[in-house]
Amino acid sequence: MSYQQPYQPQPQPPAGGPGAYGRGAVVCPFCGGASNSQLCNWCGRDTTAPRRPCPRCGRMAQTVEPACWNCGARFKSDMAWKIPVIILLFVLAIALGIVLGLAR
Protein backbone atom coordinates (compact mmCIF):
# COMPACT_ATOMS: atom_id res chain seq x y z
CA MET A 1 0.00 0.00 0.00
CA SER A 2 1.55 3.21 -1.08
CA TYR A 3 0.93 6.56 0.44
CA GLN A 4 -0.46 9.05 -2.00
CA GLN A 5 0.52 12.63 -1.52
CA PRO A 6 -2.43 15.01 -1.23
CA TYR A 7 -3.01 17.05 -4.32
CA GLN A 8 -1.16 20.33 -4.24
CA PRO A 9 -1.38 22.71 -7.15
CA GLN A 10 1.97 23.46 -8.69
CA PRO A 11 1.36 26.47 -10.88
CA GLN A 12 3.81 26.87 -13.67
CA PRO A 13 5.06 30.27 -14.75
CA PRO A 14 3.76 31.49 -18.08
CA ALA A 15 5.85 30.63 -21.09
CA GLY A 16 6.36 34.25 -22.04
CA GLY A 17 7.98 35.27 -18.77
CA PRO A 18 6.58 37.35 -15.95
CA GLY A 19 5.00 39.85 -18.33
CA ALA A 20 2.85 37.12 -19.83
CA TYR A 21 0.63 37.19 -16.76
CA GLY A 22 -0.91 40.31 -18.23
CA ARG A 23 -2.58 43.20 -16.52
CA GLY A 24 -4.79 42.20 -13.63
CA ALA A 25 -3.26 38.77 -13.11
CA VAL A 26 -1.65 38.27 -9.71
CA VAL A 27 0.31 35.53 -8.02
CA CYS A 28 -1.34 34.36 -4.81
CA PRO A 29 1.02 35.11 -1.89
CA PHE A 30 -0.24 32.04 -0.03
CA CYS A 31 -0.21 29.20 -2.56
CA GLY A 32 1.66 30.74 -5.49
CA GLY A 33 -1.13 30.13 -7.97
CA ALA A 34 -1.89 32.65 -10.68
CA SER A 35 -5.26 34.33 -10.46
CA ASN A 36 -7.15 36.95 -12.39
CA SER A 37 -9.30 38.09 -9.50
CA GLN A 38 -8.84 39.17 -5.91
CA LEU A 39 -9.78 35.70 -4.68
CA CYS A 40 -7.25 33.03 -5.57
CA ASN A 41 -8.49 30.45 -8.05
CA TRP A 42 -6.48 27.74 -6.28
CA CYS A 43 -6.85 28.26 -2.54
CA GLY A 44 -9.75 30.71 -2.40
CA ARG A 45 -7.94 33.21 -0.17
CA ASP A 46 -8.04 36.94 -0.61
CA THR A 47 -4.76 37.75 -2.34
CA THR A 48 -4.72 41.27 -0.86
CA ALA A 49 -5.41 40.26 2.73
CA PRO A 50 -2.98 41.26 5.49
CA ARG A 51 -0.50 38.47 5.92
CA ARG A 52 2.59 37.48 7.84
CA PRO A 53 5.36 34.99 7.28
CA CYS A 54 5.44 31.87 9.40
CA PRO A 55 8.54 31.92 11.61
CA ARG A 56 8.97 28.16 11.20
CA CYS A 57 8.36 27.40 7.53
CA GLY A 58 8.39 30.88 5.99
CA ARG A 59 5.09 30.48 4.13
CA MET A 60 2.66 33.36 4.16
CA ALA A 61 -0.45 33.08 6.31
CA GLN A 62 -3.31 35.47 6.81
CA THR A 63 -3.01 37.67 9.87
CA VAL A 64 -6.43 36.60 11.10
CA GLU A 65 -5.38 32.95 11.15
CA PRO A 66 -4.03 31.89 14.56
CA ALA A 67 -1.71 29.23 13.15
CA CYS A 68 0.21 28.53 9.96
CA TRP A 69 -1.88 26.66 7.41
CA ASN A 70 1.21 24.83 6.16
CA CYS A 71 3.10 23.64 9.25
CA GLY A 72 0.60 24.35 12.03
CA ALA A 73 2.91 26.61 14.04
CA ARG A 74 0.98 28.98 16.25
CA PHE A 75 1.70 32.66 15.90
CA LYS A 76 2.70 34.62 18.97
CA SER A 77 2.18 38.31 19.37
CA ASP A 78 5.10 40.51 20.36
CA MET A 79 2.92 41.95 23.10
CA ALA A 80 3.16 38.62 24.90
CA TRP A 81 6.62 39.60 26.14
CA LYS A 82 6.55 43.38 25.76
CA ILE A 83 3.71 44.05 28.20
CA PRO A 84 5.30 42.02 31.08
CA VAL A 85 8.65 43.75 30.46
CA ILE A 86 7.02 47.19 30.58
CA ILE A 87 5.15 46.33 33.78
CA LEU A 88 8.33 44.95 35.33
CA LEU A 89 10.24 48.11 34.43
CA PHE A 90 7.67 50.33 36.09
CA VAL A 91 7.49 48.14 39.17
CA LEU A 92 11.28 48.25 39.49
CA ALA A 93 11.32 52.02 38.99
CA ILE A 94 8.65 52.58 41.61
CA ALA A 95 10.33 50.19 44.04
CA LEU A 96 13.67 51.92 43.51
CA GLY A 97 12.03 55.28 44.16
CA ILE A 98 10.51 54.00 47.41
CA VAL A 99 13.84 52.54 48.57
CA LEU A 100 15.70 55.75 47.76
CA GLY A 101 13.02 57.76 49.50
CA LEU A 102 13.26 55.64 52.66
CA ALA A 103 17.05 55.77 52.62
CA ARG A 104 17.06 59.57 52.95
Place this chain on the structure above:
Amino acid sequence: MARFKDPNFVAAAFQPYLQPGEQIRNVAFGVKQPSMALIIPLFALAILPGAIATALLTKEYVVALTDRRVLVLHFKGSKIQVQEVLEYSLYNHAPVESSTGPVFTHIKINDPARPFVAKFHRAGMPGNREQAMAIAAALGQPPYPQQPPPHPPQYQQQYPPPPQQYPGQPQ
Protein backbone atom coordinates in the same frame (compact mmCIF):
# COMPACT_ATOMS: atom_id res chain seq x y z
CA MET B 1 19.32 59.60 13.42
CA ALA B 2 18.68 57.91 10.13
CA ARG B 3 17.21 54.45 10.54
CA PHE B 4 18.51 53.32 7.15
CA LYS B 5 21.39 54.78 5.21
CA ASP B 6 20.76 53.05 1.89
CA PRO B 7 17.31 53.24 0.25
CA ASN B 8 18.30 50.40 -2.06
CA PHE B 9 18.60 48.13 0.97
CA VAL B 10 15.03 49.00 1.90
CA ALA B 11 13.82 48.50 -1.66
CA ALA B 12 15.46 45.08 -1.74
CA ALA B 13 13.30 44.00 1.21
CA PHE B 14 10.23 44.28 -1.03
CA GLN B 15 11.48 41.98 -3.74
CA PRO B 16 9.90 38.77 -2.33
CA TYR B 17 6.51 40.48 -2.19
CA LEU B 18 6.36 41.97 -5.70
CA GLN B 19 4.15 40.59 -8.41
CA PRO B 20 5.71 39.60 -11.74
CA GLY B 21 6.63 42.72 -13.68
CA GLU B 22 5.86 45.06 -10.79
CA GLN B 23 8.17 48.04 -10.47
CA ILE B 24 8.95 50.00 -7.30
CA ARG B 25 8.68 53.77 -7.67
CA ASN B 26 9.14 55.12 -4.15
CA VAL B 27 10.21 53.71 -0.80
CA ALA B 28 9.84 55.40 2.59
CA PHE B 29 10.37 54.54 6.25
CA GLY B 30 7.75 55.42 8.85
CA VAL B 31 6.71 54.68 12.39
CA LYS B 32 3.52 54.46 14.35
CA GLN B 33 3.90 55.54 17.95
CA PRO B 34 1.38 54.79 20.67
CA SER B 35 -1.20 57.42 21.49
CA MET B 36 -0.11 60.53 23.37
CA ALA B 37 -2.78 59.64 25.92
CA LEU B 38 -0.56 56.68 26.78
CA ILE B 39 2.86 58.27 26.32
CA ILE B 40 2.24 61.18 28.69
CA PRO B 41 1.14 59.04 31.68
CA LEU B 42 4.03 56.64 31.07
CA PHE B 43 6.57 59.49 31.12
CA ALA B 44 4.84 61.10 34.10
CA LEU B 45 5.09 57.84 36.04
CA ALA B 46 8.78 57.28 35.31
CA ILE B 47 10.87 58.87 32.62
CA LEU B 48 13.29 56.11 31.69
CA PRO B 49 10.77 53.22 31.81
CA GLY B 50 8.35 55.49 29.94
CA ALA B 51 10.89 56.03 27.18
CA ILE B 52 11.62 52.31 27.00
CA ALA B 53 7.92 51.47 26.93
CA THR B 54 7.32 53.99 24.16
CA ALA B 55 10.15 52.51 22.14
CA LEU B 56 8.81 48.99 22.66
CA LEU B 57 5.29 49.98 21.63
CA THR B 58 6.42 51.86 18.50
CA LYS B 59 5.81 50.00 15.26
CA GLU B 60 8.17 50.45 12.33
CA TYR B 61 7.09 50.31 8.70
CA VAL B 62 8.64 50.56 5.29
CA VAL B 63 6.24 51.55 2.54
CA ALA B 64 6.73 51.08 -1.18
CA LEU B 65 4.75 52.63 -4.00
CA THR B 66 4.70 50.46 -7.09
CA ASP B 67 3.05 50.91 -10.44
CA ARG B 68 -0.10 49.18 -9.23
CA ARG B 69 -0.31 49.23 -5.42
CA VAL B 70 1.15 50.37 -2.12
CA LEU B 71 2.99 47.73 -0.13
CA VAL B 72 3.49 48.13 3.61
CA LEU B 73 5.93 45.98 5.55
CA HIS B 74 5.71 45.99 9.33
CA PHE B 75 9.15 44.91 10.46
CA LYS B 76 11.56 44.79 13.35
CA GLY B 77 15.33 44.88 13.55
CA SER B 78 17.91 46.49 11.34
CA LYS B 79 17.76 43.60 8.85
CA ILE B 80 14.06 44.29 8.12
CA GLN B 81 12.63 41.13 9.62
CA VAL B 82 9.10 41.29 8.22
CA GLN B 83 6.27 40.80 10.70
CA GLU B 84 3.28 41.65 8.55
CA VAL B 85 2.52 42.62 4.96
CA LEU B 86 -0.27 45.00 3.99
CA GLU B 87 -1.17 46.09 0.51
CA TYR B 88 -3.52 48.66 -0.97
CA SER B 89 -4.40 48.76 -4.62
CA LEU B 90 -4.05 52.06 -6.45
CA TYR B 91 -7.12 51.13 -8.48
CA ASN B 92 -9.42 50.73 -5.51
CA HIS B 93 -8.38 51.98 -2.10
CA ALA B 94 -10.08 53.52 0.89
CA PRO B 95 -10.02 57.26 1.55
CA VAL B 96 -6.60 58.55 2.52
CA GLU B 97 -5.65 61.50 4.70
CA SER B 98 -2.17 62.90 4.37
CA SER B 99 -0.35 65.97 5.56
CA THR B 100 3.18 67.26 5.39
CA GLY B 101 4.86 69.49 7.92
CA PRO B 102 8.39 70.71 8.32
CA VAL B 103 9.53 67.45 9.91
CA PHE B 104 6.92 64.74 9.49
CA THR B 105 4.70 63.49 6.70
CA HIS B 106 1.58 61.77 7.96
CA ILE B 107 -0.33 59.17 5.98
CA LYS B 108 -3.57 57.62 7.19
CA ILE B 109 -5.52 55.05 5.18
CA ASN B 110 -9.06 54.74 6.48
CA ASP B 111 -9.60 51.17 5.41
CA PRO B 112 -11.99 49.45 7.82
CA ALA B 113 -10.47 46.02 7.19
CA ARG B 114 -6.81 47.03 7.28
CA PRO B 115 -6.32 50.52 8.66
CA PHE B 116 -2.88 52.05 8.39
CA VAL B 117 -1.45 55.17 9.95
CA ALA B 118 2.18 56.20 10.15
CA LYS B 119 4.37 59.24 10.21
CA PHE B 120 7.53 59.60 8.20
CA HIS B 121 10.40 61.59 9.63
CA ARG B 122 12.40 63.48 7.06
CA ALA B 123 15.63 62.11 8.52
CA GLY B 124 14.43 58.51 8.69
CA MET B 125 16.21 57.65 5.47
CA PRO B 126 17.98 59.61 2.73
CA GLY B 127 15.22 61.27 0.72
CA ASN B 128 12.54 60.02 3.09
CA ARG B 129 10.58 63.24 2.99
CA GLU B 130 10.31 63.35 -0.80
CA GLN B 131 9.56 59.65 -1.02
CA ALA B 132 6.81 59.88 1.60
CA MET B 133 5.30 62.91 -0.11
CA ALA B 134 5.28 61.05 -3.42
CA ILE B 135 3.49 58.10 -1.81
CA ALA B 136 1.00 60.43 -0.15
CA ALA B 137 0.37 62.19 -3.45
CA ALA B 138 -0.23 58.90 -5.25
CA LEU B 139 -2.67 57.80 -2.56
CA GLY B 140 -4.31 61.21 -2.44
CA GLN B 141 -5.37 61.02 -6.06
CA PRO B 142 -8.77 59.48 -6.73
CA PRO B 143 -8.49 55.78 -7.46
CA TYR B 144 -7.77 54.93 -11.03
CA PRO B 145 -10.74 53.54 -12.97
CA GLN B 146 -11.09 49.85 -12.48
CA GLN B 147 -9.84 47.90 -15.44
CA PRO B 148 -12.27 45.39 -16.94
CA PRO B 149 -11.42 41.78 -16.18
CA PRO B 150 -9.24 40.27 -18.85
CA HIS B 151 -11.74 37.66 -19.95
CA PRO B 152 -11.59 36.81 -23.65
CA PRO B 153 -14.73 37.71 -25.60
CA GLN B 154 -15.67 34.07 -26.16
CA TYR B 155 -16.10 33.60 -22.39
CA GLN B 156 -18.31 36.62 -21.90
CA GLN B 157 -21.86 35.50 -21.44
CA GLN B 158 -24.20 36.63 -24.16
CA TYR B 159 -27.85 36.84 -23.31
CA PRO B 160 -30.37 36.60 -26.16
CA PRO B 161 -32.59 39.64 -26.56
CA PRO B 162 -35.98 39.28 -24.88
CA PRO B 163 -38.71 38.17 -27.25
CA GLN B 164 -40.96 40.90 -28.43
CA GLN B 165 -43.91 38.56 -28.54
CA TYR B 166 -44.53 35.27 -26.84
CA PRO B 167 -45.23 32.26 -29.05
CA GLY B 168 -48.92 31.79 -29.49
CA GLN B 169 -49.64 35.33 -28.49
CA PRO B 170 -52.38 36.81 -30.67
CA GLN B 171 -51.12 39.38 -33.08
